[in-house]
Amino acid sequence: MKKIALLAMAIALFSSCNNSTKEHKTAKKVSTNIKNNIQMKKVLFVLTSHEDLGNTGHKTGFWIEEFAAPYYLLKDHGIAITVASPKGGQPPIDPKSNEADFQTPATVRFNKDKETQEILSKTLKLVDINHNDYDAVFYPGGHGPLWDLAEDNNSITLIEDFYKNNKPVAAVCHAPAIFKHTKNQEGAPLVSGKKVTGFTNGEEEAVQLTNIVPFLVEDMLKDNGGIYSKKEDWASYAVEDGLLITGQNPASSELVAEILLKRLK
Missing domain, CATH: 1.20.5 (Single alpha-helices involved in coiled-coils or other helix-helix interfaces)
Incomplete structure (x- = not known):
């Protein structure tokens, strides 16, 4: 027993x-x-392919800080990132963003990061991108987008597809230039009635390119009915309104990414 x-x-x-x-x-x-x-959340980064700064003979492209800071913040939080550009391949880096005065922890990390440099050298062509493969899209700035991404039909269609499918669209500094021709489902400018920000007229004047760029970001956003706001020149500032997340300048790039990350989670 x-x-x-x-x-x-x-x-x-x-x-x-x-x-x-x-x-x-x-x-x-x-x-x-x-x-x-x-970790399965996927963000598409879209970079400019334009390298000529108007007729000045100088070069432009994308601003490293505006790519690197958001890229690493999102990547370090388990977000999968794909990088595309209108022409594919290596997008042009604005040479000024490589200067010592504009270095940040994110740019220092990028300059030592061979893996990310390799990814950047092989960006996908924008024409081959489908919004269904991603949860959000992020546009870093630099002066390049004023010439190509603002007018690129593939980019315009992509932004409108993200927006109408309830996916965030983020842009910083000069990148809100992408909203020049984008429309909502009613046919009005996408930023109409939306709170937005972007590179200020004062900041453009400070870098002495007011008469070189094809248009001023601040003026364009206002002309398209955007409820534009800003802080003092070069201050960190970002605005979120529904699916739109915009930042004022390079100092705002990480803040835009932080807002986007909260939306994704």
Whole structure:
């Protein structure tokens, strides 16, 4: 009888341990699934392919800080990032953004990061991008977008597709130039009645390019009905209105990414 009791206790203990193990495995699986769901979020970065600064003979392109800071912030939080540009391949880097005065922890990290440099050298062509593959789109600035992305039909269609499918569209500094021709589903400018910001007229004047750029970002956003706001020149400032997230200048790039990250989670 004693042996039977001991056997029953052993069976009960084994069953308890087995159930505990199963529960642990189930909890671990749920935790892993939650983590994977966060990591599965995908953001498309779109960079300019334009390198000529008007007729000045100088070069432009995208501003490294405005790519690197958002890129690393999102990547470090488990977001998968794909990079595209109108022409594909290596997008032009604004040479001024490589100067010592404009270095930040993000640009220093980028300059040592061969893996990301390799990714950047092989951007996908914008014409081959489908919004269905991504959860949001981010446009870094630099003066280049004023010439190509503002007028690029593939970019315009892509932005409108993201927006009408309830996906965030983020842009910083000169990149809000992408809203020059974009429309909402009613046919009005996409920024009409929306709170937005972007590179200020004062900041453009400070870099002495007011008469070189094809248009001023601040003026264009206002002309398209955007509710434009700004802080003092070169201050960090970002605005979120529905699906639109915009930043004023290079100092605002990480702030825009932080807002986007909150939306994705």
